[in-house]
Amino acid sequence: MSKVLVSDYVSDDGIKILEKEGFEVTYDYKLSREEFLNIIGDYDGIIVRSFTELDKEALDKAKKLKVIGRAGTGYDNIDLAEASKKGIIVFNTPNGNTISAAEHTMALLLALSRNVPQANQALYKGIWDRKKYNGVELKDKVLGIIGLGRIGSIVAKFAQAFGMQVIANDPYIPLSKAENLNVKLVDFDELLMKADYITLHTPLTDETYHILGAEEFQRMKENVRIINVARGKNIDTIALADAIGKGLVAGAALDVFEEEPLSPDHPLLKYEDKVIVTCHLGGTTTEAMDNVSIAAAEQVVAVLKYGNLPESPLNVYTIEPQVLKKAEPHLKLISKLGNFLSKWKGYERISAIEIEYGGEMFNTGLKPYTATAIKEILGPVLDHRVNLVNAYIVARERGISIKESIIKKPDNLNNLVRITIKTKKGEYSLTGTSLAIGERVIEINGYRIDLKLDGNFIIALYQDQPGIIGKLGTILGNRGINIAYMQVGRNVNTGEAISLIQTDTKPSKEIFEEIKSKLDLLDLGYIEV
Template identity: 60%
Template structure:
């Protein structure tokens, strides 16, 4: 008989599912961390929420653990890497609170339009003021959705039922997907200028941190209203408060906050007539808790019966010994993927093709390919992307993935060829793993041989005398030390690329000076980029 620990509060419906499957359940949401560490070796599975910390220390004691189920979406409290090394499946329940989040967004938008919370509070204070709380209709207004994902797309459908015109910004979504929803895709600037309401449904990444700040608020209509049920740090709170104070926008409804719990110093508290604030309630409904509990319990039962979970956060399909041997190749594709993402990260990816040659084919390729896709999408989407949901996200974004084996006839014992097709061009990289490190050996079919680690400048141009001299001269003048350099070309005067390994990042002025220098000798500069691997 399997034994499962439920270490945080879930609904009884989830516990019933476990027990009906013949699993012994210990429901201990109140136990201390010390008690958990002392008994965790007894369990085959654990279901938790956000209060239980399964770090490296805890997992080291989990000798029999086979599956960790997160009843909810976030999983910062689980050491995924350590669980993967130990062959423990980890999954979450990402869709359990989708409808709750969608409905909360619409509720916030309606409340903001009709001043429902403010009027309610006034009546409780024996104040009757119909004129003060006169609202506006949603019909015929334009709703701008930033992030047309699982939640954003459902918000769009419901807003259209209200008679709203819906537009969206999502640079990584296939236009065909947006067309099927009858939602035009616009640039962020155009969306901000056109929208009467703006709602965010995006992850928190470096790119989306403070996505809405002072400059963005100045682009909006005076009657614009903001709704945020995504991530608190997507919006610059101080900038939002200034925009409200200066009447640059009409109001805001905020469910997620830069600091939680919200402190008394939060500047949005000064705008009680124009700002509605809730305590991160987007996914907190009875139904959502039931859905997450039921989904987590069913997944635990399924995994213990020998199946793969439907929403895994990792893929420990290798046993720990095989994983250790394959680690260099997993790291190789991760480096190639990151190189590709930083090199061409401003383009929308349509297809990824990876070819494996040599010793790498002795291992199961699926986790290696998953590591590649994760590394390509990581910098442009979400730092929560992992070895499985990366593939799901790729499918959702309609990115075609092709994996194949090749006969490696070179002197290299292993080789990875990576080809990517974007909405603008096709480009490729090749790399290998050697006992002394990782190497990049080809860029767009041009031969290169350079260590795949550190900081780089990559320059694509037409081969001309003096190009390398111009580049190195500018770098030297700005005291940018060159650690290594390789030039690739097919023929004199033809397409060429130089990859320069440097010790520090050049300024924008240096890049512009290099561009000007190469233009002086008509080198037909195609691109110049900085990468950090």
């Protein structure tokens, strides 16, 4: 039975799904760091929100961990690189709290425009001062959105309902999508200069870290207002406080911060009349909590119970759902080719893996296919987990070069794959294709054959001369080993031949020794596919 730890607050609906599927669940969102580190090694899966820190220290202790589920969108509390290195699948649930985050953005934007929190607090103190809390209208103001993804797109629609003009900066969004939203895409500098309000909706990356800082505040439009319900480190908040103090920024409404909880000594809090802060509430609604909890639980079940990939992986090479059905036969072919090569020559030190692809099927991208090949080649010969998450990393760390290319004319076959491994002793290659009758090997080390990739095979390489096959068959027959199927390939230039002999049972070590002693073979191996 797989064990799952839920170490941050989620809804009961998610817990019930895990329990119903037979998992042993520990739900404790009050664990101290020390307590957490002491138990994390016992679990196969974990679900977190933004509080639990899954850094290198924690992941080093999580020896059994196979999957990390982030119930929500942002994942800067998870060391994604370290998790990938260890072969741990990481996913998030980006759709579950989209509406809540967009609505909270608008709530902060409106509150900032009309000084709602400040006026509220004044009344609690017995102060009635309408003039002090004079606000501004949204109609005809320009909203600049940095990041026009799921949340940014919804914010754009909400803002337009208030009569705002919306511009956006997002290098990854096609012009057609922006046009459909009636949003004008602009470059970053133009957005800074034209926007009356700027709201951020980007993930935290090297490019977006402190995307708004001292230099950017200098270039902004007078009386600009800043809203952030995305990631705290997207804004240099010390520089923001300084810009507010200098009058460069009229106000800010922030739900996220560089360090959470926000320190009561943070300089932003000196400007209570101009700064609104909330405690990371963007996705904190009953509906969003249910959505992300259920989505996280369902994806953990998919990974741990059924061996499937999650819907929203953060560190796995995946294939688009609409393409996956067509891709499955080719993934199966690549898995079998890689596994065959691993069992045949994987024990030799591999220095390079080269994969050639032929056919339209591979025009959608090669990474998932190549990762599959690496996993199958290296997995059986290494003493730790190799999967689609860490396949490239494992190869790189071992100095194994990976080369992938497209075959322009794949031998008149619709889809073809050739995998070559290079070792100190030589090069070994398999070429295969996917047909309606199954996966076939059509070439091995340059020898033309036609072999179905199922069963157990003896592989013998020898100088082509009369009697070799007969003697080999006699040895097997005398030992009670039945030959079910055989394929022979010849190289007329070298005078060498290769035989692949499928047997009903695996020959013993003694039988192989007898074959080697009685026949002058160049190479002899055994494969179980």
